[in-house]
Amino acid sequence: MKPVTLKQIAEQLNISVTTVSKALKDYPDISNKTKGLVKELAKTLNYKPNSFAVNLRNKESKTIGLIIPEIVHHFFSNVIKGIVEQAEKKGFLVIILQSNESYELEKKQLDLLLSQRVDGILISLANGTADFKHLNEVIDQDKPIVMFDKIAKIVKCSKVIIDDRKAAYAATQHLIDIGCKRIAHFRGPLLPQNSIDRFLGYKKALLDNNLPYDPSLVYICDCGDTSFEDGKNTAKQLLEDHDDVDGIFINTDLVAIGAISEFNKLGVKIPEDISIVGFSNWFMSSVISPTLSTIDQPGYLMGKTAFKQLYKEIKKVKKDEPIIPKIIELNTKLIKRESTNLVLKN
Known part of the structure; x- marks a missing residue:
């Protein structure tokens, strides 16, 4: 059924469209009797105001x-x-x-x-x-x-x-504070500003603590639909490339959870062998085993x-x-x- 219009209400009551409109809006120059008739008929006909037109006006x-x-x-x-x-x-x-x-x-x-x-x-x-x-x-x-x-x-x-740099710095500093010396970073794609800033925060924390920055410890990971699988694959690649890494700061929790899954499969103990910090505080980070340290992003x-x-x-x-x-x-x-x-x- 087509929506009821002001014109239809006006025709049935034999009054003008302007009068109907004013009555529905409780204009003081319209009598209470007319307002009552208009509102009663509008309710009977299930009239709905054209909110889009009103909003445009x-x-x-x-x-x-x-x-x-x-x-x-x-x-x-x-x-x-x-x-x-x-x-x-x-x-x-x-x-x-x-x-x-x-x-x-x-x-x-x-x-x-x-x-x-x-x-x-x-x-x-x-x-x-x-x-x-x-x-x-x-x-x-x-x-x-x-x-x-x-x-x-x-x-x-x-x-x-x-402040992605500050948050990433805090995550990396935490790894340093618990004794990590060779800290890898699973970063996001090159373009997003937050991925850039998290990498810079990681790098600065290393340099501020007199730990060498090694670009071979930085891995680019997907942060989309394949994040979990990318985390697993990158964790496996890390073990093949480096046998001395004892900490990882990972750009997102889903990538981190994928990495933990792979490490568990390969018998790598967390945090005894490798400590991990993620980013976001995704709900899965508190239920995976071991539970994931992370940056809480509001x-x-x-x-x-x-x-x-x-x-x-x-x-x-x-x-x-x-x-x-x-x-x-x-x-x-x-x-x-x-x-x-x-x-x-x-």
Whole structure:
């Protein structure tokens, strides 16, 4: 059935469309009797206001776009939860798109969101994104855009981040503090800024503690659908390449869990032979054996914070006020578990 219109209500009551509209909005110049007749008929006919048209008249669609690399991922699922909960409180719908770590798909999805006239966009960049022209074009249209997690430092928009270098430094320092001397790093792909910063944090911790940096101990791992298998394969390769490694800082928990699985299979004792620190605090990190020490990354809080910042910017645009980009940094913490703690193993 087609939606009931104001015109149909007006025709049945033999009044104007304007009168019907005013009656539904409780305008004071419409009599209570007319308001009652209009509202009663609207209820009988199951009339629903065209919220999209109303929102457009108010210069907003009450929708935002969210582009993330992966949906089925512990960290990003927490981010989504934080965003959606905050959006619902403000009456916004969230259009969620997955870029699959593809730059080309990310560009198409941005165009799609713009064509849907969303009020603003939240985005965590794909690993393959090295050109930021598509993002700058959105900003040039005065469309609010807030980046989170995987960001581009040179794009002038608000960002919600953690200090990846500081967190990686803390993870590596923990390995050094428990006595590790030859520490490998399973890093993410070369492009994402967070992967770069985690590598730099690892390297700085070594140098600050007078431990030599050996590039042969750094392995590039996938952080997508094959993360677990990549962790297993890289762990096996590490043992073939180096027999003296006693610690590993790994870019994500899923890769770390894959590595632990392979080490368990090969009879490598953790943490007696090799200590491991992951990153993210994925729920599996607390149930695998041995449990995984990791950096707790606040996904839910990141989602909440990103939406709140975007909402502020949407309101500024509506008032024709300038947007001043803001960098919001959230705290992380080291979670110590069995993979680095000999005391827990005894």
